[in-house]
Amino acid sequence: MILDGKCPTGPIETSWDRHRFETKLVNPANKRKFKILCVGTGLAGGAAAASLGELGYQVEAFCYQDSARRAHSIAAQGGINAAKNYPNDGDSIYRLFYDTIKGGDFRAREADVWRLAQVSNNIIDQCVAQGVPFARDYAGYLDNRSFGGAQVSRTFYARGQTGQQLLLGAYSALSRQVKAGTVKLYERREMLDLVVVDGVARGITCRNMVTGEIESYWGDAVILATGGYVNVFYLSTNAMGCSVTAAWKAAKKGAYMANPCYTQIHPTCIPQHGEHQSKLTLMSESLRNDGRCWVPKKVDDCEKAPGDIPEEDRDYYLERKYPSFGNLAPRDIASRAAKEQCDDNRGVGPGKRGVYLDYQSAIERVGEDTIRERYGNLFEMYEKITAENAYQQPMRIYPAPHYSMGGLWVDYNCMSNVPGLFVLGEANFSVHGANRLGASALMQGLADGYFVIPYTIAGYLATVKPGEIKDDHAEFKKSAEDVKAQIDQLLSIDGNKTPSELHRELGKVMWEDVGMARSKESLEHALQRIPEIRDDFWNNLKVVGSNEEYNQELENAGRLADFLEFAEVLAKDALHREESCGGHFRTEHQTEDGEAMRNDEDYCYVAAWEFKGAGVEPELHKEPLKFENVKLAVRSYK
DSSP: OBOOOOOOOSOGGGHHHHHHHHSOOOOHHHHTTOEEEEEOOSHHHHHHHHHHHHHTOEEEEEOSSSSGGGSGGGGOOSOEEOOOOTTOSSOOHHHHHHHHHHHTTTOSOHHHHHHHHHHHHHHHHHHHHHTOOOOBOTTSSBOOBOOTTOSSOOEEOSTTOHHHHHHHHHHHHHHHHHHHTSEEEEOSEEEEEEEEETTEEEEEEEEETTTOOEEEEEOSEEEEOOOOOGGGGSSSSSOTTOOSHHHHHHHHTTOOEEOTTOEEEEEEEOOOOOTTOOOOOBOOGGGGGTOEEEEESSGGGGGSOGGGSOGGGEEOHHHHHOTTTGGGOOHHHHHHHHHHHHHTTOOOSGGGOOEEEEOHHHHHHHOHHHHHHHHHHHHHHHHHHHOOOTTTSOEEEEEEEEEESOEEOOOTTSBOSSTTEEEOGGGBOTTTTTOOOTTOHHHHHHIIIIIIHHHHHHHHHTTSOTTSSOTTSHHHHHHHHHHHHHHHHHHHOOOSBOHHHHHHHHHHHHHHHHSSSBOHHHHHHHHHHHHHHHHHHHHHBOOOSOSSSOOHHHHHHHHHHHHHHHHHHHHHHHHHOOSOBTTBOBTTSBOTTSOBOOOHHHHOEEEEEEOOOTTSOOEEEEEEOOOSSSOOOOOOOO
16 A cells, blocks of 8 residues: 655645645634543653643543653653754754754655754744743853754753753643643553544553553544654663553554664663663763764773773774764764774773763863763763763763654654544654654654644544544443453463563564664564564463552563564564665665665655564555655765
C-alpha cells in the first residue's frame, strides 16, 4: 500500500497556515460534548491534555508514574531549539527547517519539519509566559547556546535541567485544568490495550498498577504520547519504566510502525561500568559546546593519566575529521567516530570503551566559575556517579542508546492509519527522519502538544458523533478479557528466569547486532536469536507475586513480552533498508572514509510495517518522500 501523509500542497511557507484555515472546527459549545483520552503526561501528552482542556474538551489523562510530573521528559538536559535568532548569527525558520531536514539525513517529511520550525518560536513565548526559568545573558535577554548539526546558536536552556523546567511548565498548565474540571488525571495506570470498534479507535484498557484491577475507558479520540522504545536495548539512557507497550498494543490493533530501525545512539554518556548495571546516564550534548573530545594518538598512552599525555600526542578526532562543525557534529556521526577510536584500540578507562571530554582549554579561556554556571549540575552528577572531578580531569564518555526516531506512522494531522488514534512526540515517526538533532525532542513534544493537536484533532472530531461508542460495547469487554488472560499466562509460567535476566539477554543481542553498526550477517543473527529468547521467555519466565498488588516484576514481564515482538520488526526493518542513513548504519553501505552512504533511488520513503503476528512476516507499506524545498544531497559536516 502507498500511504498518503495528507501533507498540504503549494508554497511550504504558508502550508501550515492554509491547513489550519481549511481544517474543520468544533464550536465551543460542542467541544464540551467530546471526550479525549490522552495516554502519557510528558511534554507532548501534558501539553496536549492542558491545551485541549483549556479549549473546553473533556480530557482524561493517564500515566504510569505516581505523578504526571515524573514523566521521562524531565530527564532531558541540554535545551530546546527555536528560530528566534536572538544572537543575530544568521538563523531563521528556513535555516532551522534546513538543518533539521539535513540532520535527519533526508528521511523526514518536508511539510512536517517546516511546521515544527515555524511554531518553534511560539513555544518559547509560551514557556516564558509559564515562568520557565530559561538562562539569560548579562542584559537580561534569553540566552542561547549551540548544539550539534547547526552553525548557529538557537538552543534555549535552563542549565542542564531544561526538560525538568519545561515539564514543570506543562504540568502547571495541566494542573490548572485538573482543578478547573476539564481534565481528569489517572496516575498509576498502564495502558495494556487499544480498543478498536469497526476499525476506529474508541478507548483503552488499563491495569491499575496499585490494585491490579483491569479498567476500561472510552473516548471519542485517543492520543498516545508515550515516548520511545530504546529500552529494547536493555541498557539505555531512558528511565527503566519506558517501554514500547502502548505503541505496540496499538500496532497489534492495526496501527503501522514506521521506520523502527531509526534509533539514536547518544555520543555523550557515562560508560557502562559493569555487567549488572540497570541503566546508563546521559551527559548533555550541551557539554560539547565547551568540551573537546579526544583520545591518545598512541595505543601505549591509553593507560596513562590524561594529564600525563602532552597536547601533541592527543587526537581531537572530531575536530580533525569534521573541521566545519568540530565537536558539534551531529549525534550519529559523533557516536560512530567515538566507536571508531575505541575499535582502533585507543579507548580509555575500564574496558577501553570511553573517550575523553576535556574542559581544560575552556576553563583556561573563560574560567571555572563560568563553566560552573553553564554546566554545574552536570558536573555534580558526573562526580556522584564516577567519583571524579571533571573540572580537574577530563570526563570519560561513550555512546549509548538514547532516542527513537521511528514510531507509529501518522499523517500530517498526527493521526495514525487507525482513525481516531493520534500519536504525538517521540511515539510517532514524523519529523526527525533517520537522526534527531540535539534539542529537537523537546521542540517536537511541545509543538505537537501545544500548537498542532489542538487544531488537527478538531478536524477529526467534527466528523464523528460524540459518545457514540462507550465502554458498555462488547469490544471493551473482550479487550479486558484478553488483557487479563495475558496477565494470567505470565503469572502461570513458573519458570526459573527473571524478566530482567531475559531482558538483559535481548539487550545484548540488540546492542551487538542491531546497535551502532549493522550488517546483513549481524541482523540475520539477531533475527535467529530473538525468537529463541522469546520462546525461552514464554517457557522459563518466573514472575513472583500476584496481579492483585503492586507488582513491578509483572509490569516488567509484560513490557518485555512486547519488546520481544517489536525487536523482530525493528531488525527486519534494518535488514530491509539496504543503505546507511542517520542512526541506521549498515557496514556494507559506507564511503571509503567510513561515512554513511544513502540510496535515494531505492529507499527514499517511509517504511511502515503492519504487524501480522509474532514470527510472521510483517507487511511493508511505503510513503514516498518528496524534496522540493531542500534538494537531496550528500549529508556532509566537513
